[in-house]
Amino acid sequence: MSDLTAKTIAELRDGFRAGDFSAREIASAFNDAVAGARALNAYTVETPEDALASADAADQARQAGELKPLSGVPVGIKDLFATVGVDTTSGSNILKGFKPPYESTVSANLRSAGAGMLGKLNMDEFAMGSSNETSAYGPVISPWKRNDGGNAALTPGGSSGGSAAAVAAGIAPGVTGTDTGGSIRQPAAFTGISGIKPTYGRCSRWGIVAFASSLDQAGPMARSVRDCAIMLEAMAGFDPKDSTSLDLPVPQWEAGLSSDLRGKRVGVPREYRIDGVPHEINALWDRGIEWLRDAGAEPVEISLPHTKYALPTYYIIAPAEASSNLARYDGVRYGLREQGEGGLEGMYAATRAAGFGAEVKRRIMIGTYVLSAGFYDAYFNKAQRVRALIKQDFRNAFEQCDVILTPTAPSAAFGLGEKKDPLAMYLNDVFAVPASLAGLPAMSVPGGLDSQGLPLGLHLIGRELDEQGVLNAGLAIEERAGFTARPGKWW
Amino acid sequence: MSVDTRTVRHIARLARLKMSDAEVEAMVPELNNILGWVEQLGEVDTDGVEPLTAVIDQKLRLRDDIVTDGGIRDAVLVNAPDAQHGFFAVPKVIE
Numbered sequence: 156m157s158d159l160t161a162k163t164i165a166e167l168r169d170g171f172r173a174g175d176f177s178a179r180e181i182a183s184a185f186n187d188a189v190a191g192a193r194a195l196n197a198y199t200v201e202t203p204e205d206a207l208a209s210a211d212a213a214d215q216a217r218q219a220g221e222l223k224p225l226s227g228v229p230v231g232i233k234d235l236f237a238t239v240g241v242d243t244t245s246g247s248n249i250l251k252g253f254k255p256p257y258e259s260t261v262s263a264n265l266r267s268a269g270a271g272m273l274g275k276l277n278m279d280e281f282a283m284g285s286s287n288e289t290s291a292y293g294p295v296i297s298p299w300k301r302n303d304g305g306n307a308a309l310t311p312g313g314s315s316g317g318s319a320a321a322v323a324a325g326i327a328p329g330v331t332g333t334d335t336g337g338s339i340r341q342p343a344a345f346t347g348i349s350g351i352k353p354t355y356g357r358c359s360r361w362g363i364v365a366f367a368s369s370l371d372q373a374g375p376m377a378r379s380v381r382d383c384a385i386m387l388e389a390m391a392g393f394d395p396k397d398s399t400s401l402d403l404p405v406p407q408w409e410a411g412l413s414s415d416l417r418g419k420r421v422g423v424p425r426e427y428r429i430d431g432v433p434h435e436i437n438a439l440w441d442r443g444i445e446w447l448r449d450a451g452a453e454p455v456e457i458s459l460p461h462t463k464y465a466l467p468t469y470y471i472i473a474p475a476e477a478s479s480n481l482a483r484y485d486g487v488r489y490g491l492r493e494q495g496e497g498g499l500e501g502m503y504a505a506t507r508a509a510g511f512g513a514e515v516k517r518r519i520m521i522g523t524y525v526l527s528a529g530f531y532d533a534y535f536n537k538a539q540r541v542r543a544l545i546k547q548d549f550r551n552a553f554e555q556c557d558v559i560l561t562p563t564a565p566s567a568a569f570g571l572g573e574k575k576d577p578l579a580m581y582l583n584d585v586f587a588v589p590a591s592l593a594g595l596p597a598m599s600v601p602g603g604l605d606s607q608g609l610p611l612g613l614h615l616i617g618r619e620l621d622e623q624g625v626l627n628a629g630l631a632i633e634e635r636a637g638f639t640a641r642p643g644k645w646w
Numbered sequence: 647m648s649v650d651t652r653t654v655r656h657i658a659r660l661a662r663l664k665m666s667d668a669e670v671e672a673m674v675p676e677l678n679n680i681l682g683w684v685e686q687l688g689e690v691d692t693d694g695v696e697p698l699t700a701v702i703d704q705k706l707r708l709r710d711d712i713v714t715d716g717g718i719r720d721a722v723l724v725n726a727p728d729a730q731h732g733f734f735a736v737p738k739v740i741e
Contacts, residue, residue: 253725254724254725255725256718256721256724256725257721354702355701355702356701356702356704369701370701395707395709398706398707399701399702399704401702401704402707461690464686464687464689464690467683467684467685467686467687468684468687470680470683470684471684471687478661482662485662486727487726487727487734487736488722488725488726488734489725489726489727490725490727491727492727492728494737495664498737498738498739499736499737499739500662501664501737502736502737503662504659504662504663504664505664507661507662507663507664508663508664508665511663516663517673517676517677517680519661519663520654520657520658520661520663520673520677521677521680521681523657523660523661524649524653524657524677524681527657527660534684536697537687537688537692538684538687539697539698539699540690540692540695540696540697540698541687541690541692542697542698543695543696543697543698544690544692544695546698546701577676577679577680578679578680578683593701594701594702619702
């Protein structure tokens with residue numbers, strides 16, 4: 156049955172409906188693959204019984220002729236989506252053992268659509284990281300290796316690193332991720348898969364452990380653009396429990412897929428040609444432009460003049476929101492408690508010192524500083540003003556083009572332990588962060604391999620609510636890139 | 647603007663993070679490195695630019711002022727490190 160784990164969500168769904176195989180066969184194949192891939196450290200919890208129970212329900216639904224959109228398809232869930240009765244820790248010691256009595260809206264939507272759960276996926280602690288190395292469970296190991304004969308363990312990217320590794324390794328056909336400043340797109344690029352962050356507000360944030368609330372968005376990661384469309388349709392939708400949820404119908408993104416881009420203009424932002432990016436990445440970008448031209452689109456050069464200020468803006472706003480959001484971890488209502496010294500205050504400080512990792516503490520400190528009396532205006536308000544300018548840059552650009560094409564990340568996957576300086580790590584999200592600050596839909600699709608045999612991604616940014624335009628351009632690239640490389644199995 | 651050990655201690659107290667002297671010392675250059683980098687925003691002319699308050703323009707919804715949830719005390723307390731008599735329990739705050 157190992158061939159089942161090589162199939163896309165669309166193939167699994169359609170084959171199951173046609174009666175080529177049962178949902179139980181699919182779930183069993185993936186459960187076995189998950190159990191056989193623990194060397195990747197991709198799952199923090201495995202839930203094979205859950206996957207089998209959903210599969211049995213799907214098999215019965217097929218008999219009864221009551222199929223749902225994802226009947227027969229098991230998925231992996233990033234560890235920051237609350238799942239009833241199943242550990243939800245956001246990769247942090249401070250939430251170790253936390254079993255939510257409620258379900259996140261996104262994972263509940265997937266369940267309502269018939270999907271089963273294979274398990275919870277490892278991630279950077281509170282989604283703060285780009286390499287998965289900040290996880291309290293230890294880093295996920297990418298299934299990919301360099302072709303240099305060495306055996307260096309590589310990062311799958313982050314923060315949705317377990318999610319990305321799981322899809323790349325064939326231990327989940329599709330997964331949920333979240334993206335605050337590139338956490339879906341960068342790991343998708345590093346592992347040769349597709350992933351889309353929809354418009355801010357498309358997916359409910361309810362039940363997702365909060366990092367930076369004005370930036371956090373859930374999205375799917377999978378093997379193909381079509382699979383992303385299928386999953387996103389199931390995940391998205393209005394939710395009165397999230398005050399920023401968009402009260403709009405969910406488009407039929409899968410039915411709307413078309414790689415015919417005639418009449419579309421593709422913006423190529425000149426500010427994304429930055430120093431220090433390997434030639435191979437710019438060369439792939441140029442190929443991507445030609446692929447979209449071949450699909451009928453007209454490339455146009457555009458300018459996003461505030462691009463270089465996006466990262467520093469992000470590293471004020473995201474830590475500021477994080478410092479507020481993470482104030483809830485106080486050892487009272489859930490998670491870890493350390494007694495400490497000095498009564499209640501001492502308990503708070505000892506609990507947080509013991510429960511948070513170094514990167515999370517660093518960001519809480521920065522966030523607390525930029526929000527503190529006397530500095531709020533100079534840092535936080537200044538950053539929100541620059542953010543308004545970044546948003547305006549995109550508005551101006553979309554008067555000249557319909558979708559924007561850039562590289563996803565400025566490098567291929569790097570080795571675990573290779574980036575020790577926090578700033579160097581932050582710079583990895585240089586191409587991903589501007590769309591996050593502007594709340595725009597954006598996706599990464601695989602474009603090719605670099606000279607070391609590692610995947611590189613291409614990045615598409617669309618207008619607000621135009622996920623369809625992003626998916627369609629992604630599909631045009633997918634059809635032309637012909638990316639079929641898979642990591643050789645060593646685990 | 648740069649921070650010193652005194653400022654770091656102050657911020658750590660505001661953030662309710664217990665830090666040893668060594669951790670405070672180590673945090674000073676790390677924060678200064680990051681703060682020095684974000685200060686490049688000073689180059690951007692933002693005169694007359696309103697700070698962004700909504701990522702996607704939308705009206706905040708109002709709902710009827712009625713109870714929609716509740717009566718789930720046990721579920722609320724189920725993950726508490728210490729729950730007693732139907733309440734969250736904390737270290738003594740009044741002598």
